[in-house]
Amino acid sequence: MISINQQKYITSLHLKKFRQKYRNFLVEGEKMVKELLTQQRVAVVTIYGTERWAAQNAALIQPFYDKFNTTTEVELKKIGTLTTPNQVVAVAMIPEQAILSSIDPNVLTLYLDGIQDPGNMGTILRIADWFGIRHVCCSDDTVDAFSPKVVQSGMGACFRVGILEGIILSDFIKIHPDTSVIGAVMDGQNLFSTTLFGSGILVIGNEGKGIRPENENLLTHKITIPSGAENGAESLNAGVATGILVAELLRNKLVY
Amino acid sequence: MISINQQKYITSLHLKKFRQKYRNFLVEGEKMVKELLTQQRVAVVTIYGTERWAAQNAALIQPFYDKFNTTTEVELKKIGTLTTPNQVVAVAMIPEQAILSSIDPNVLTLYLDGIQDPGNMGTILRIADWFGIRHVCCSDDTVDAFSPKVVQSGMGACFRVGILEGIILSDFIKIHPDTSVIGAVMDGQNLFSTTLFGSGILVIGNEGKGIRPENENLLTHKITIPSGAENGAESLNAGVATGILVAELLRNKLVY
Numbered sequence: 203m204i205s206i207n208q209q210k211y212i213t214s215l216h217l218k219k220f221r222q223k224y225r226n227f228l229v230e231g232e233k234m235v236k237e238l239l240t241q242q243r244v245a246v247v248t249i250y251g252t253e254r255w256a257a258q259n260a261a262l263i264q265p266f267y268d269k270f271n272t273t274t275e276v277e278l279k280k281i282g283t284l285t286t287p288n289q290v291v292a293v294a295m296i297p298e299q300a301i302l303s304s305i306d307p308n309v310l311t312l313y314l315d316g317i318q319d320p321g322n323m324g325t326i327l328r329i330a331d332w333f334g335i336r337h338v339c340c341s342d343d344t345v346d347a348f349s350p351k352v353v354q355s356g357m358g359a360c361f362r363v364g365i366l367e368g369i370i371l372s373d374f375i376k377i378h379p380d381t382s383v384i385g386a387v388m389d390g391q392n393l394f395s396t397t398l399f400g401s402g403i404l405v406i407g408n409e410g411k412g413i414r415p416e417n418e419n420l421l422t423h424k425i426t427i428p429s430g431a432e433n434g435a436e437s438l439n440a441g442v443a444t445g446i447l448v449a450e451l452l453r454n455k456l457v458y
Numbered sequence: 459m460i461s462i463n464q465q466k467y468i469t470s471l472h473l474k475k476f477r478q479k480y481r482n483f484l485v486e487g488e489k490m491v492k493e494l495l496t497q498q499r500v501a502v503v504t505i506y507g508t509e510r511w512a513a514q515n516a517a518l519i520q521p522f523y524d525k526f527n528t529t530t531e532v533e534l535k536k537i538g539t540l541t542t543p544n545q546v547v548a549v550a551m552i553p554e555q556a557i558l559s560s561i562d563p564n565v566l567t568l569y570l571d572g573i574q575d576p577g578n579m580g581t582i583l584r585i586a587d588w589f590g591i592r593h594v595c596c597s598d599d600t601v602d603a604f605s606p607k608v609v610q611s612g613m614g615a616c617f618r619v620g621i622l623e624g625i626i627l628s629d630f631i632k633i634h635p636d637t638s639v640i641g642a643v644m645d646g647q648n649l650f651s652t653t654l655f656g657s658g659i660l661v662i663g664n665e666g667k668g669i670r671p672e673n674e675n676l677l678t679h680k681i682t683i684p685s686g687a688e689n690g691a692e693s694l695n696a697g698v699a700t701g702i703l704v705a706e707l708l709r710n711k712l713v714y
Contacts (some may be wrong), residue, residue, distance in 0.1 A: 237692075321577065325695045332694050334686030357692040394705075394713045427705070428712040430590030436493075436613040438588050439581045442701035445694065449650075449683070449702045456684040457650045 204250060204277050212250075212281040212293065218346045221296065227348035229292040230282050236262060237358035238292055244361050245295040250278065255289035283350040296348055299366045305337050307378040308401045310451055312338045313371055315417050316408035317440060320345050324355025325441030326406065331359035333448050333456075339369040339403070371417045374403060383422045385413050386447060390424035393450055399423065400455050404447060409440045460506060460533050468506075468537040468549065474602045477552065483604035485548040486538050493614035494548055495522060500617050501551040506534065511545035539606040552604055555622045561593050563634040564657045566707055568594045569627055571673050572664035573696060576601050580611025581697030582662065587615035589704050589712075595625040595659070627673045630659060639678045641669050642703060646680035649706055655679065656711050660703060665696045 204212075214220035215228050226247055229238045232255065238246060239262050246266055250273045256263060263270050278288050305311055312330055317323050323345045330338050338347070345352060347365045375383060382402030386393075405421065407413035413421070427438065427446055438446070449456070460468075470476035471484050482503055485494045488511065494502060495518050502522055506529045512519060519526050534544050561567055568586055573579050579601045586594050594603070601608060603621045631639060638658030642649075661677065663669035669677070683694065683702055694702070705712070 325698055328692060328695055329698060331692060332683075332685050332687060334688060359692065362687075392712070392714055394709050427588075428714065429588050430708060430712055431588060431618075432590060436584060436587060436615065438701065439584055439697060441695060442581055442585060442697055445698035445702050446705045449706070452686060453650055456648070456686055458648055458684065 204271065204273050204281065208248075208271075209277075209281055212291065215293065216283055216350060218349065221346065221348055225296045226293050227296055227353065228283070228350050229294050229353060230284050230288060230290075230350060231354070232289055234353065234358060235290045235292045237361060238294055239263070239266060241358075241361045244297055247293040247295060249290065249292045250281070251290035252278070284354075297364070300337060300364050302339075302366070302369070302374055302377045305374075305378070307381045310335055310399075310401055310448070311403045312444075312448075313369070313374065313403050313405045313417075314338060314340045314344045315371070315405055315413050316341050316343045316411070317406065318345055318409055319440070320349060320351035321355045322409060322440045323347060323352045324357070324359070326444050327352070327356040327359035327363055327365075329441070329445050329448055330363045331356075333452055335363065335448065337364045337366060339366045339371075339374060341370070342368040371403075371405065371420055375420060378403075383420050384447075384451070385418065385421040385424060386427060386443060387413065387418065387421070387424045388426065390426040392428050393425045393447065394428060396423070396425055398454050399451055404451065406440065406444050406447075460527065460529050460537065464504075464527075465533075465537055468547070471549065472539055472606060474605065477602065477604055481552045482549050483552055483609065484539070484606050485550050485609060486540050486544060486546075486606060487610070488545055490609065490614060491546045491548045492518060493617060494550055495519070497614075497617045500553055503549040503551060505546065505548045506537070507546035508534070540610075553620070556593060556620050558595075558622070558625070558630055558633045561630075561634070563637045566591055566655075566657055566704070567659045568700075568704075569625070569630065569659050569661045570594060570596045570600045571627070571661055571669050572597050572599045572667070573662065574601055574665055575696070576605060576607035577611045578665060578696045579603060579608045580613070580615070582700050583608070583612040583615035583619055583621075585697070585701050585704055586619045587612075589708055591619065591704065593620045593622060595622045595627075595630060597626070598624040627659075627661065627676055631676060634659075639676050640703075640707070641674065641677040641680060642683060642699060643669065643674065643677070643680045644682065646682040648684050649681045649703065650684060652679070652681055654710050655707055660700075660707065662696065662700050662703075
């Protein structure tokens with residue numbers, strides 16, 4: 203049973219305003235909640251699950267028994283954002299964000315310059331997670347990494363990758379003045395014939411507009427993913443471009 | 459003005475069954491229709507646009523004047539699948555598909571083994587388009603490349619990349635017995651330490667289940683995208699994985 207106040211609180215977390223106010227976010231569905239409960243970094247606030255789910259996951263819930271509430275599919279539908287039937291929703295703490303000076307300039311960090319699509323955002327966080335990138339910095343107009351859609355499409359990457367919100371690229375550079383600032387532009391050097399940088403900050407531009415001019419001016423390395431098309435292909439999706447860039451920049455570290 | 463029969467015909471094309479029966483598909487929105495009208499490969503059947511759109515695009519429409527019908531935003535909403543206001547919808551011919559023996563085994567071809575998500579499908583077609591891959595073969599349980607969602611997320615890639623539907627991988631291999639059959643699996647050779655293959659067929663598995671066992675048995679080269687994560691990352695999105703694989707396999711051809 204979920205009280206009216208709990209219901210109000212949980213649905214308020216659908217909105218960025220309240221996620222930021224309370225520093226809480228929603229984790230929905232069996233797969234994501236299981237990931238949440240089996241990691242150490244993100245604190246669990248409350249769990250709302252059906253009796254069936256609780257019975258099937260007794261060992262998983264045991265360490266969180268004081269945070270668990272029994273509910274029904276009908277109630278879960280009211281408080282959640284998923285359109286498919288769901289057995290469990292959890293409220294988790296947004297982890298405290300790292301300070302810029304704590305970021306190691308000798309590894310690769312991502313800077314997202316106005317990424318808008320939640321699916322792309324989730325995909326990019328999965329790439330960071332896969333390739334062991336520790337920090338993803340986000341401009342203040344980048345889609346919220348803790349929105350339900352991004353949490354879902356990110357497949358739990360937000361439990362492992364450090365996210366820094368509201369970051370201005372020039373602030374990062376002031377603190378790390380010697381770092382490489384790498385970005386993909388239309389007329390840059392061929393990605394595959396550049397010397398590889400396994401360190402610095404890789405700037406990923408907005409889906410339609412690319413890197414904003416004031417940030418493009420800060421790039422120390424302008425690169426382009428070469429096209430093999432004879433007559434003008436359209437473009438690559440922002441997630442795919444990020445994947446190709448990151449894999450190539452980290453290539454030497456990934457060969458074994 | 460769109461007649462009831464036209465309306466029935468166009469909305470029938472929302473469904474694969476009727477697209478296959480009539481070999482027609484829908485192209486929606488100003489950007490996609492502009493791409494359709496400025497390419498040579500896919501034949502245009504009819505165009506339904508608002509007066510405003512027609513006035514703004516007189517030169518573009520001119521070669522198709524006998525195929526153009528004036529309509530309204532309200533009618534377009536009825537016949538189309540877009541949720542945002544739209545000015546134009548076109549009906550186009552699905553191009554005749556290439557025969558397997560006409561595919562050049564000395565270039566890279568993609569084989570999609572049960573890709574389900576329209577967004578992933580569109581992303582993969584954009585990758586093929588970008589890197590100049592001429593043919594994408596699809597298993598019969600792969601999402602339809604000419605569905606409205608795939609056309610939209612593919613950003614016009616289906617106008618340029620040759621799509622072969624209902625292809626059985628072993629049939630391709632019978633016709634091209636010496637070709638490399640490359641696939642990403644969990645325990646393959648590190649992608650970045652393999653000798654590069656710029657030719658053959660790259661098999662992309664289903665989002666959840668990967669490459670089906672009977673096709674995995676046909677692989678001549680099993681590769682893995684190495685992870686840089688210290689404690690088990692989840693996985694890469696199918697589109698991102700395809701992008702990284704294709705970029706790496708074609709790397710030597712892309713350096714200039």
